[in-house]
Amino acid sequence: MPLLDILHSIEINKSKLNKLSDNEKIVEISMHCRGGQTCITASQLLAEMAYEEDFRDTIAIPIIGAERRGAPVQAFTKISKSKAIKTYDSVINPDYMLMFDTSLLDIPTIKATIKEGVNLIINSPNPIDISSLPNNIKIFIVDATGICIKHNFMHASGPILNIPMLGAFGKISGYFNLETMEKVIKKEFGESRLEKNMSVAKDAYESVREI
Amino acid sequence: MVEAQEDFVQKRETIIIKGNEAAAYAAKSARVQVISAYPITPQTTVVEKLSEFVDNGEMPGTQYIKVESEHSVFASVIGASKAGTRTFTATSGQGIFYAHEMIHWAAGARLPIVVAIASRGPAPPWNIWADFTDVLSQRDTGWMSAFCATHQEIYDEILMSYKVCEDHDILLPKFVAYGGFILSHTSKPVIIEDQDLVDSFLPSLPSEEGWPHIWMDPKRPMMFGNLIMPSSFYLEFRLKIQNAFIRVKEKIKKVTKEFEKIFGRNYGNGLVQEYKMNNVDVGVIIYGDLALQMEQAVDELRDQGYKVGMVKLRHFRPFPTEDIIEVAKKVKLLGVIDRATAFGSQTGGPVSCEVKTALHETQETAKVLPIINGLGGREVTLEQQKNQLKALIKFNETGEIPKDTIHGTLWDGLLEVE
Numbered sequence: 212m213p214l215l216d217i218l219h220s221i222e223i224n225k226s227k228l229n230k231l232s233d234n235e236k237i238v239e240i241s242m243h244c245r246g247g248q249t250c251i252t253a254s255q256l257l258a259e260m261a262y263e264e265d266f267r268d269t270i271a272i273p274i275i276g277a278e279r280r281g282a283p284v285q286a287f288t289k290i291s292k293s294k295a296i297k298t299y300d301s302v303i304n305p306d307y308m309l310m311f312d313t314s315l316l317d318i319p320t321i322k323a324t325i326k327e328g329v330n331l332i333i334n335s336p337n338p339i340d341i342s343s344l345p346n347n348i349k350i351f352i353v354d355a356t357g358i359c360i361k362h363n364f365m366h367a368s369g370p371i372l373n374i375p376m377l378g379a380f381g382k383i384s385g386y387f388n389l390e391t392m393e394k395v396i397k398k399e400f401g402e403s404r405l406e407k408n409m410s411v412a413k414d415a416y417e418s419v420r421e422i
Numbered sequence: 423m424v425e426a427q428e429d430f431v432q433k434r435e436t437i438i439i440k441g442n443e444a445a446a447y448a449a450k451s452a453r454v455q456v457i458s459a460y461p462i463t464p465q466t467t468v469v470e471k472l473s474e475f476v477d478n479g480e481m482p483g484t485q486y487i488k489v490e491s492e493h494s495v496f497a498s499v500i501g502a503s504k505a506g507t508r509t510f511t512a513t514s515g516q517g518i519f520y521a522h523e524m525i526h527w528a529a530g531a532r533l534p535i536v537v538a539i540a541s542r543g544p545a546p547p548w549n550i551w552a553d554f555t556d557v558l559s560q561r562d563t564g565w566m567s568a569f570c571a572t573h574q575e576i577y578d579e580i581l582m583s584y585k586v587c588e589d590h591d592i593l594l595p596k597f598v599a600y601g602g603f604i605l606s607h608t609s610k611p612v613i614i615e616d617q618d619l620v621d622s623f624l625p626s627l628p629s630e631e632g633w634p635h636i637w638m639d640p641k642r643p644m645m646f647g648n649l650i651m652p653s654s655f656y657l658e659f660r661l662k663i664q665n666a667f668i669r670v671k672e673k674i675k676k677v678t679k680e681f682e683k684i685f686g687r688n689y690g691n692g693l694v695q696e697y698k699m700n701n702v703d704v705g706v707i708i709y710g711d712l713a714l715q716m717e718q719a720v721d722e723l724r725d726q727g728y729k730v731g732m733v734k735l736r737h738f739r740p741f742p743t744e745d746i747i748e749v750a751k752k753v754k755l756l757g758v759i760d761r762a763t764a765f766g767s768q769t770g771g772p773v774s775c776e777v778k779t780a781l782h783e784t785q786e787t788a789k790v791l792p793i794i795n796g797l798g799g800r801e802v803t804l805e806q807q808k809n810q811l812k813a814l815i816k817f818n819e820t821g822e823i824p825k826d827t828i829h830g831t832l833w834d835g836l837l838e839v840e
Binding site for chain 1: 438464603604605607608609610611711714715717718801802803804
């Protein structure tokens with residue numbers, strides 16, 4: 212088969228894939244934060260929460276280097292109900308993007324992965340300027356930082372954003388609810404701060420909105 | 423020693439854990455008696471997780487030793503193993519190189535030590551990401567070496583390794599390697615097996631008497647590591663190691679079968695695992711994490727009607743020469759994909775050199791195209807692997823040599839430099 216035909220058939224396959232329901236496809240999520248904003252842990256927790264909800268194969272892929280506090284960090288999670296996940300590579304066509312810090316939207320390599328059809332969840336108290344983003348995307352905002360401050364949900368260098376961001380993701384995607392979150396958080400972190408975790412998750416779950 | 427809370431009480435469960443944690447769980451399931459630890463990226467969380475187990479009293483009786491370097495890590499597990507205990511440690515890259523003297527020693531003393539390796543690229547330039555040059559550069563030390571493609575395989579392979587290594591006909595140490603970060607720090611569902619079932623699979627822990635060939639017992643004094651004159655048995659000891667490596671191939675096959683029977687997970691014949699190798703024109707030999715992703719690349723090209731297949735190389739030492747010869751009979755062209763270097767060798771890639779050596783006396787065998795990719799953790803995407811297969815198909819059909827083939831080896835994924 213000539214190379215062009217191969218490329219053509221791949222395109223067809225891709226467009227088919229986009230129409231598959233969540234039950235048949237591998238759902239890919241990318242997360243972007245700054246060092247200390249806890250998106251690495253978020254990718255792991257998301258894999259565990261989805262697993263609880265019948266996503267039989269999941270993988271959490273943190274991209275780890277020598278990042279320090281404040282440096283851009285990314286992590287990916289792939290979840291699947293019926294297909295085995297065989298790839299370890301980065302997510303470049305995410306179904307969902309979790310943006311922990313609005314300043315990351317200006318980084319060209321991150322911006323390039325905001326493509327048609329993506330569901331973009333942004334940590335921001337106010338609607339952001341979306342004029343430079345592609346048209347056919349869904350944008351949601353949640354004031355994750357504000358929620359953390361309200362509940363004093365902080366670690367040494369700032370708010371622990373992973374729980375509110377996951378709460379917002381759970382609501383938007385419909386993949387898991389607060390009960391599932393509670394189960395996983397309890398398993399991972401024990402009882403001691405469970406109540407605070409859940410207050411934060413609940414606030415985010417209830418306040419995330421589309422713009 | 424920590425007071426035992428409970429005996430090893432592991433029940434069968436599926437948990438979402440990092441590759442490093444899978445290695446730690448395997449050591450726990452194997453009831454290792456002595457762990458020696460020194461942290462090095464990306465291995466650190468293996469020994470961290472084990473220290474948690476020991477501290478929580480989940481590994482009653484296990485001695486956890488903190489030492490000051492990898493040289494001492496290996497020296498201490500050698501001592502512990504000589505005394506007749508099941509031992510475990512884990513390391514990476516520079517840590518292996520620092521311990522190299524002791525690595526030779528462990529094999530020469532025929533100690534069944536199992537070591538997990540979260541592989542990383544050798545420095546300089548300083549590198550902490552996936553590259554199997556660290557473990558492959560230990561080629562001639564007398565250690566067995568296996569590669570894992572999945573998180574589950576890390577857990578499973580460590581269990582199988584103890585069974586192979588501790589067999590009294592074998593008594594050899596073994597590395598169980600997996601890509602740094604790609605497997606060590608990503609998380610997937612892993613089945614941790616029921617303790618009773620693992621106990622029934624593994625040999626019982628060594629008795630008070632220790633191993634059959636070496637022990638530390640004041641009632642049975644023994645001298646070891648002493649000077650041996652050229653006229654004495656040095657040559658014969660070395661032959662015995664090579665003979666054990668010949669015997670171990672059958673042992674690995676047997677243990678892999680037994681493992682499948684008990685736990686239900688298949689790893690080919692243990693040495694290699696074929697994937698869609700029937701009715702093929704072009705195949706690849708590949709190892710480590712990239713082998714799993716290559717399965718999907720093969721699937722997708724098969725869906726488009728291409729006759730491609732792959733072979734996952736599970737062991738580098740012993741090298742499965744006979745299996746490679748059989749595999750090469752099935753295809754016209756064989757790509758051999760290394761994520762490692764062997765500078766100054768014929769192909770530059772350690773495994774492609776081995777494959778060429780294995781095939782050199784075989785008539786009418788496949789043509790070999792060595793491929794090197796992903797060094798120092800350079801990302802290899804699914805798309806790139808599909809393009810590798812396409813390049814091989816084109817090379818097979820038209821004779822067109824793939825771009826970036828340098829001195830006969832395809833260096834895939836080079837940066838564009840003006």
